[in-house]
Amino acid sequence: MLSESVQDYLKAIYSLRHENERATTNALAAQLNVTAASVTGMLKKLAELKLVIYEPYQGATLTPAGEKIALEVIRHHRLIELYLTEAMGYSWDQVHAEADRLEHAISEEFEDRISTLLGHPKVDPHGDPIPTKSGEIATTSRRTLSDAAEGSTVRIERIRDEDPALLRAVAELGLMPQTIVTVGPRTDDATFIVCLAPGRTCQVSDQIARSIFVVDAT
Numbered sequence: 208m209l210s211e212s213v214q215d216y217l218k219a220i221y222s223l224r225h226e227n228e229r230a231t232t233n234a235l236a237a238q239l240n241v242t243a244a245s246v247t248g249m250l251k252k253l254a255e256l257k258l259v260i261y262e263p264y265q266g267a268t269l270t271p272a273g274e275k276i277a278l279e280v281i282r283h284h285r286l287i288e289l290y291l292t293e294a295m296g297y298s299w300d301q302v303h304a305e306a307d308r309l310e311h312a313i314s315e316e317f318e319d320r321i322s323t324l325l326g327h328p329k330v331d332p333h334g335d336p337i338p339t340k341s342g343e344i345a346t347t348s349r350r351t352l353s354d355a356a357e358g359s360t361v362r363i364e365r366i367r368d369e370d371p372a373l374l375r376a377v378a379e380l381g382l383m384p385q386t387i388v389t390v391g392p393r394t395d396d397a398t399f400i401v402c403l404a405p406g407r408t409c410q411v412s413d414q415i416a417r418s419i420f421v422v423d424a425t
């Protein structure tokens with residue numbers, strides 16, 4: 208069994224790469240809240256374990272073995288988030304931190320039981336895809352609501368889940384996953400208006416709009 212910290216590094220490299228960012232020493236240090244020196248030490252260890260390939264200017268990439276472990280931890284994380292909201296009455300802004308702790312603790316048996324109990328779900332409460340047991344994961348959109356053109360109609364796919372205050376604001380606006388919205392005009396202060404349904408509008412700040420990922424609503 209790999210240590211919690213090894214699992215967290217692999218997960219962090221996976222998420223940075225997924226967001227099209229380089230998993231450099233500095234990016235990882237910021238994401239994991241550790242010093243650059245400890246990142247360097249850990250990357251050496253992970254390279255020895257053949258879980259990552261590290262190139263100084265490119266940053267770290269996962270080997271197939273490293274990616275398999277990252278997806279396994281992400282599967283735990285997202286199943287736990289859904290279990291906490293569906294079975295235990297947590298709200299969607301409370302589950303990320305709990306899942307960050309519990310994801311390392313549950314056994315394969317426990318994971319299977321949660322998945323069965325929830326009917327083998329495909330997405331977590333924030334719209335993020337849950338990897339399958341064999342490590343397949345659905346592709347997701349990298350286009351945000353902020354990128355969507357005025358007048359276009361889009362479906363909300365997922366929302367960044369690290370910031371509880373942001374999630375509460377998004378819920379207040381009614382911009383949950385699967386909601387279809389038509390993008391209204393931008394205002395001068397970079398706040399823009401999203402029309403939800405005919406007759407109902409809401410104002411979305413650019414900061415929030417950049418945390419909401421969308422796909423075409425067709």
Ligand SMILES: [Zn+2]
Pocket residue numbers: 285288331332333334335368
């Ligand atoms: Zn989530």
